Amino acid sequence: MPQPYITILAQPDDGCYPYQALTMEGARIVQVARHRTLEAxxxxxxxxxxxxxxxxxxxxxxxxxxxxxxxxxPLPSA
Known part of the structure; x- marks a missing residue:
């Protein structure tokens, strides 16, 4: 089983939730956390x-x- 990791995407044009944190296992997204502000x-x-x-x-x-x-x-080293 691959080591889980988080990758952050910034989409400033998305007015509601411009920041997304994707929890990944290999190439599979297992959780998406959306945030309205940098502070959050x-x-x-x-x-x-x-x-x-x-x-x-x-x-x-x-x-x-x-x-x-x-x-x-972008990806953890193997």
Whole structure:
């Protein structure tokens, strides 16, 4: 069974929930958490135990500033 991980998607054009956190097992999405604000996303991320991957530099920097360990890699290394 693959190690679960979280990938963050930022969709600023989505007015309701611009930030989505996908909990993945391999290529399978097992949970989607949608957030209206960066603050809500950061709070949710801080409570997670799985590795978090963020492609967007600005979002990654924001989460780092809030003490959340994230990686730029889209997938965990094998």
């Amino acid at each position: 996303l950061a709070e949710w991320c801080a409570a997670q135990t799985y590795p978090i991957y963020v492609q967007d530099d600005t979002l990654r920097d924001y989460l780092h500033q809030h003490g959340i360990a994230v990686s730029p890699n």
